Amino acid sequence: MTKILISGYYGFHNAGDDAVLYGIYSSLRKLDPTVEVTVLSNSPEETMQLFHIHAVNRWNALDIVKEIRRADLVILGGGTLLQDRTSPRSPLYYLGIAGLAKGMGKPVFFYGQGYGPIIHPFSKRIIRFLLNRMDAITVRDSLSGEEMRSHGVTKVPIYVTADPALTIDPLEADLEDARRRLTKHQVDPDAPIAYIAIRDWKGEEHFKEELARCGDSLSQSGWQVVFLSMQYPHDHSPSVDVMSKMKNRAVLIDQPLNFKEIMSLIGLGQLMIGMRLHALILAAIMGVPFIALSYDPKIDRFVESVGKSSPVRIETLDGDALMEEVKEILLRLPEERMELKQRIGPITDQAFESARLLYRLLEKKKQEEKR
Structure with a gap:
């Protein structure tokens, strides 16, 4: 059974972000009904009640490490997690999760994200350093991909798909x-x-x-x-x-x-x-x-x-x-x-492509482990 951990802006009573999470979760289950998903949430109980999936507190470091260790892959997304207009600290939490997961040897997949605006030089440097070490990135629009590349994210494949919420029936x-x-x-x-x-x-x-x-x-x-x-x-x-x-x-x-x-x-x-x-x-x-x-x-x-x-x-x-x-x-x-x-x-099918790419990445990783 495949185990996936999802990190995003979840559990903050935002219906838009919950729609994104549901789009990701339902897309994963369409391709693999047995997939086991855990979500890092600000309100784990509410997330579990709404989606009937496992959730843990996004601020509990021990739980985060435990869930990364059990996961076969870590998703960051969707939404616009990497922007620093509201605060230069805004992207650091998610980049920290990504860096921790890579440090623990887990593949990290950026799923259907928007990007920017990024205005602080420090944010650009740390984004360039960490994102170039990710396994794959899908963005919800072409301009997000172009902006990522302009900030030096050139060593990882970036695919243009669409917002995960668009897969909702x-x-x-x-x-x-x-x-x-x-x-x-x-x-x-x-x-x-x-x-x-x-x-x-x-x-x-x-x-x-x-x-x-x-x-x-x-x-x-x-x-x-x-x-x-x-x-x-x-x-x-x-x-x-x-x-x-x-x-x-x-x-x-x-x-x-x-x-x-x-x-x-x-x-x-x-x-x-x-x-x-x-x-x-x-x-x-x-x-x-x-x-x-x-x-x-x-x-x-x-x-x-x-x-x-x-x-x-x-x-x-x-x-x-x-x-x-x-x-x-x-x-x-x-x-x-x-x-x-x-x-x-057609945009709905584009949004679903993120899930297809994720499972291809997982299959590739499994084949590499067998060698």
């Missing part, structure tokens, strides 16, 4: 549960719904007023405006801020939701306006047209990958212009949905 959505949840919040599941999924972003407060203007325009046009929190309670405050600036009614699903519950809700909607990358990805999976509000290169890269026009920049957001874009989508809603489904198909 839309048939796993529970639309009946979503209908009950919407009804409980006095939202008619059979009437038009526009979802908004935002986060706070330092120094960019004006976008909330502009988004409120767009929300009011939607409401005046007969739409129900519903706010979702991808990371609860972090996304609660900015959603309330926007709603407080609106003149018309909007609804906030004011509770923690897992990625399947959010995916199910989105599946009953007709539009997603989102800052959160995985709100956009879950919308794409469910065939729901979206407008991306970009605060980070990862948003731009995903939008490009599905062949959509450039996202709306947070710093230049204009409520009236946003509403015009909404109207353009709504005028051709059936075509938008069909085109989105057609684009997502």
